[in-house]
Amino acid sequence: MFVSLRCLLALALGGVVGTTQAAVPGPEILTSDATRFYALYEAAGGKPSVAQLGQYLAQGTPSLAQFAKLRRVTAERMAEAMAREPAVYANGRACLAELPAVRQRLVQVFANLQAIYPQAKFPPVAIVVGRGKPVGMTYPDGVVIGLEALCAADFMNANAQDRFVHVIAHEYVHIQQTGVSEYEAGDPQATVLRESLGEGIAEFIAELISGNVGNGRHAGWTRGREVHIESAFALDMDSTDLKPWLYNYTPGSQEPYDLGYWVGYRIAKAYYLQADNKRDAVRALIQQDNPKEILQASGWTPGMWMPAKVTGVAARAAASAK
Template structure:
């Protein structure tokens, strides 16, 4: 057997083996609650900065820098909503089941996309948002934000599995790891929606569900209306109507760009003859306009 074949087999084996044991790190959570408990559940901004953030993992430092997480903002959120931090501690009990299911899901992804590489997932405690991001060290999940997000999925284990699977897909997307700056001509509604929609679709394909089940509920029966509005906005760089527009306590639809992007990606996948090649194309997508045209998607179209 020649070396290229052996190398390819080893790469496939490594990917599947890595997927079977996803690495989920919780050191930052333990550090946070040590500080939290030492100060009676009311640590000051200075204590959170010096004892938690400054001593945190590289993932936590990147998360804090990217999403403006400071000791002051965490302390303010603890004062305003102490319940979400008390609840979050108990959420870690689902992790054994989450790791098992993710191992199965990522093995499926590796079989469809052998190039997949799975960096660690770090679970941290932040200021109540975001639920998850991709950063240079891998994927990072905000424990208190995800635990409080009952509206995404009522079942906590499902919520963890689908959200982490979504973020794992982002770690495979060069376009998600190296996005254009907000306002850049390439940072369009279409680009962002397709990246998020791809993560939703692949997560559903390998794990059985999307990160936020409410999008389908909000969109059902309104496909033509919502997607016609999307077409009008999709080449612009104002994302405010389509992503990152959740308001705490509001029941109004938000992040509908994820849902429209998911439907465009699903349209592409359903018409593809070679499903493995379709998965590769979806993950490695770098030209949103070309992908949109190839998908055959039209506003309001019926999908299986």
């Protein structure tokens, strides 16, 4: 459900191959799967065989194994995706080259997370190559980013380096969240409000720690339409039909999508802004499992004014709050 977060060879990574340890308190940033894939890709002239892709998967990190298992990534499906969308994999090499700078920026992002949420846990972040989707995944043991998928997602943010930093920050907030976030289809608890708030909190905390949200397109789509969009959301918030608000991107479409992320972000921001103790507010947001309680306490109303971003000073205020 998570974004719910798509790069050359060891030389492009400054000679660093495999697992790289970010400065404490950050997690390991695992890049070996991506570098191995592109070593294979280059050696095979951009057309690795199913057998070679099978070997790539078999020799991968535990993170790649979990990604393959949970997102149905097989050698056959990878080969089909590469034949169908060769440009996605060819273009992914450019994002591989951005990983050293992304890793460096994430050191500060994770330090900011610990500053505003001292309880933070730091399982690894793995950058892998899969079947063209999804962009990212969280599971209890870490975050996995599909390099080629996120690299192709320039509709979220035109700057590839920024895109990786902010999406990884968003996904890493999901790792911290303690409320139930995944439900069986049709579960009455899986409402538009609950799911939107879960994603919106991840967007808001990502903004606090990295400087922006995972999907930068929402700001432009919603400007001047805040009252209209949020009034419609208020009517649907108890619905279990998520499609109008979440996980509804259509490849190639220019229509706004995932507007529930944006409304949830606005509710989370309103909650944070009204709180006297910002660190307590961050903790309450991350640990929330009662969306109606957060909504009521936030004072959110459709179209209400609030600052465009809450970064820097606010993060330091949260860190110093007692």
